Amino acid sequence: IWEEVLKEAKKHCSDDVVSTWIKPLQMVEVRGDLITLQAPNKFYKNWVEEKYLDTLKKIFNEGLSIDADVLIITGDAPKAQAVSQIASPSAAVADYKIPASSNLNRDYIFENFVVGSSNQFSHAACLAVSEGHFQKYNPLFIYGGVGLGKTHLMQAAGNRIMERFPKLKVLYITSETFTNEMIQSLKTKKMDEFRSKYRNIDMLLFDDVQFLAGKQRSTEEFFYTFNTLYESQKQIILTSDKTPSEIPELEERMRSRFAWGLIADIQAPSTEEKAAIIMKRADIMNLKLSDELGIFLAENIKTENIRELIGALVRLSAYASFHNEPLSIALARKSLDKFLVRKDKMVTEENIIDAVTGYFNVKMSDLKSKKRTKSISLPRQVAMYILRSKLNISLQEVGELFGGRDHSTVLHSVQSIEKKCRDDKEIQEIIATLEKSLYS
Ligand code: ADP
Ligand code: MG
Structure with missing residues (x-):
């Protein structure tokens, strides 16, 4: 029935809306007169209630002929579908005008952003802001680790605003550039110009605000910019690699202002x-x-x-x-x-075979042979098991490595180790030691 609801919903709302707002809902109860839907959190609940409740009722009442009222609740719903789409449509490019003075990157748009449970909340928040109701989630504070999409998302909101409301002025800036510009303006005595540039806009995208920490003069200047914009109900989006409370060097008055609006996080991707x-x-x-x-x-x-x-x-x-x-x-x-510049290197077939033959002190030629004594068959099974679990190679390929054994033999070996891993302490130890050696 939920599939039906989504299908109906597409008749009433855009795909964007359906996938962002309707899909994350879960149908928790259907009683004769009441349908209860669970939203992932309060933010979703409020938004859906306000904007899509009537549509949802219509879908149930008219589309599905279920004459019931709709209730939205919140709760720890199981994670919404991890990934919205694996095979995605081709890249989109912004085809509306973006003034260079906005500093926006045309590639950073919603269409190029993959939504999953790690970034769903921030994505929804940015999408909400880009509908143009600025006072609602102001400021919007997005935090998350390096390279997780904060800049992309905040600019997507800016780009969407430019697309929908070409007359509005959007300005993207990193806190570092802001600081540098300020220093330059101080030097050249052009502070008035600097201030008016940042105060005569409709939307400020202020990236990596954590770099203001400890910089008194720029923090001060930003504080006034922030207040001016906020008071005239302009939208502010901030990003940071930490939550406001985790940036202690940032003045308290600044941090408390960040908490006025909505704070959304981005987690590492699955x-x-x-x-x-x-x-x-x-x-x-x-x-x-x-x-x-x-x-x-x-x-x-x-x-x-x-x-x-x-x-x-x-x-x-x-x-x-x-x-x-x-x-x-x-x-x-x-x-x-x-x-890949990474500490945990990528493991290869050779690494695994070397590790196993070294650990058990056996020769690869023995593992390839038909010998079935325990001192040979155990290392052989262990090697097959690790090859299968660490590398994405087929049973057949594993079989070929071991003197052309067929895939059912390999499967049997792998399963027998899997089984032993569950209740045989010694095997657990061996596997753990070997795996550790692979990554050290
Ligand atoms: P951050 O600002 O959090 O350090 P960025 O927004 O600069 O991260 O993202 C780093 C790169 O990864 C960019 O090229 C961005 O387009 C890409 N990227 C990040 N998240 C996603 C996503 N969910 N879908 C598609 N591309 C993404
Ligand atoms: Mg960034």
Whole structure:
């Protein structure tokens, strides 16, 4: 029935609205006269109640002929669907005018942003702001780690405003540039100009506010800018890598103002979200990437920083075209560890085989042989198990590594270790030690 609701909803609202506001709801109860929907949090509840409750009622009453009232509650709903889309439509490019003075990047738009549970809340908040009701979530404070999409999202809100309300003035600035400009203006005695530039706008996107910490003069100047804009009901979006309370060097009056509006976070992406982002980016770059390769990269590029993730994809594609080879898992496995500046290196087949033969003090030729004594078969099974669990390789490929065993033999070995891992302390120890050695 929920599928039906979503289908009906598409008749009444845009896809954006459906996926951002309706989809995260969960139908928790359907009684004769009352349908209870659960929103992920209070922010969603308020927004949906205010804007889409009537639509929802209509969907149930008319679309589905269920004559019931609709109630929205909040609660710790199970995470909304992790990733909204794996195969995404092609990249969109802004085709409206953006004045250069806004400092907006045309690529940072909602259409190029993959929404998942890690960034759903901030995304929804930015989308809400870009509807143009400025007083509502003001200021909007987005916080999250480096490379998780804060700048992209805040600029998407700015770009959307430019698209919808071309007459409004949007200004994007990092706190560092703000500071530098201020210092320059002080030197050249052009502070009036500086102030009016920042106070005569409708929307200020102030990026990486944490860098103001400890800079008294710029904090002061920003404080007045903030107040002027706030009092004239202009929208302010701020980003930071920490919550306001985690920036103690920032003046208290500043921090308390940040808390007036809405504070939204961005978390590190899950593997599924990483895969979706890679697929989306491949699309934008016009790369042909199979779903399997996307997932392989998401699992093996050990970073939560989306900028690094995209960087690795760019390098892989450059490597492929340089060597004139198609993008494939084999190529990725061969080449990625060279590019990835990471502590936890990528594990290869050789690493695993070396680790296992070293640990058990056996020869690979014995593991390949038909010998079935315990001193040989256990290491062989362990090696197969780790190969399967750490590398994305098929049972068949594993079989080939071990003297051409067939896939059912491999499966049997892997399962027998899996089983032992559950209740055999010794095996648990062995596997743990081996895995640790792979990543050290
Ligand atoms: P932050 O400001 O949090 O450090 P950015 O907004 O600069 O991060 O994002 C880093 C890079 O990752 C940018 O190229 C951005 O377009 C991309 N990116 C981040 N999050 C997403 C996402 N959810 N979907 C698509 N691209 C993303
Ligand atoms: Mg940023």
